[in-house]
Amino acid sequence: MFTGLIEQVGRIDRIEPLVRSVRLVISVGAMAAQLTPGESIAVDGACLTVESxxxxxxxAFASxxxxxxxxLGAASAGREVNLERALRLGxxxxxxxxxxxxxxxxxxxGLEPAGSEGFILRIAAPQDILDMSxxxxxxxxxxxxLTIVELTDTAFSAALIPQSVQSTTLRSLKPGDRVNLETDVLGKYVAKMLRGQGLLKEKSGSKKPSALPGSVFDLLGL
Known part of the structure; x- marks a missing residue:
């Protein structure tokens, strides 16, 4: 479990192809001395396990x-990633x-100036993500x-402080770049209970995400 507060930005140094998965080698500087095999770490929001x-x-192994x-399916060596170690009790x-x-x-x-120093981040998202937002x-x-400040039929916006931009990979994003999204887990449980009671139905045409095109899949030949 994590909190979404980024500890530092790391860099993917190497991607080692396995059969249908990969092993990522990520440069993290002094943080490496604090990591132990078996612990969880969020890499751009995806929970991975430290192997060594x-x-x-x-x-870390990526399935x-x-x-x-x-x-991560479209990642390549040299890419920066946001990192957060798992939350501890207390x-x-x-x-x-x-x-x-x-x-x-x-x-x-895009990332637009808002007020004297803040920013507004705009993300186009799939319908199933927007439905849970x-x-x-x-x-x-x-x-x-992040906290959503505006929601449309195709996208959402979030207000950012300078710290959120300067200390994360948001500082280097370009229009069209893909980003990982995770909706609030509490909302997911509420939606599941409502579906179980017949009060919420799945929208037609919903489907599981397909594989992302990119260097990792090219590397594995998938």
Whole structure:
């Protein structure tokens, strides 16, 4: 479990292809000395398990499901990623409850100035993500806990402070870039209970996310 408060930005140094999955080698500087095999770490919002850590990097396994559902499926060496270690009992919950179970991906539309120093982030998102989103509700974008301030039929917007931009990968996003999205887990349970009582129905045409095109899948020949 995580909070969506990014600890630091790391860099993918190497991607090692396996059969239908990959092993990521991620450079994290001094953080590597704090990591232990078996612990969870959110990489751009996707919960991965540290396999080993030495020097200034750690290794983590990314399954076929992770590659298909997240932007890690299109990752390449040199890409920066947001990192957060798992929440410990007694820690402050500064963001919101984040599982690291990515629901799908959205598209970065833009980052616009708002007020004297703030920004408005706009993300185009799939319908199933938007259906689980509400204004003033929480959403995780590339592992970052954000609050939705506007919701349309095709996108949502979130207000950002300068810190959120300067200390995360948001600083380097370009229009059209894909980002991992996770909706509020509490809303998912409410929706499931309503469906069980026949008060909420699945929309026709909904489908599971398909594999992302990109370098990792090309590497595996998938």
């Amino acid at each position: 850590a030495s020097g200034t990097a750690f290794q 076929e499901e992770t590659l298909a559902r997240t932007t 820690d402050r919950l500064g963001g919101h409850i984040v599982q690291g179970h990515v629901d799908g991906t959205g598209t970065f539309v 509400i204004v003033k509700g929480s959403v995780t974008v590339a592992g970052i806990s």
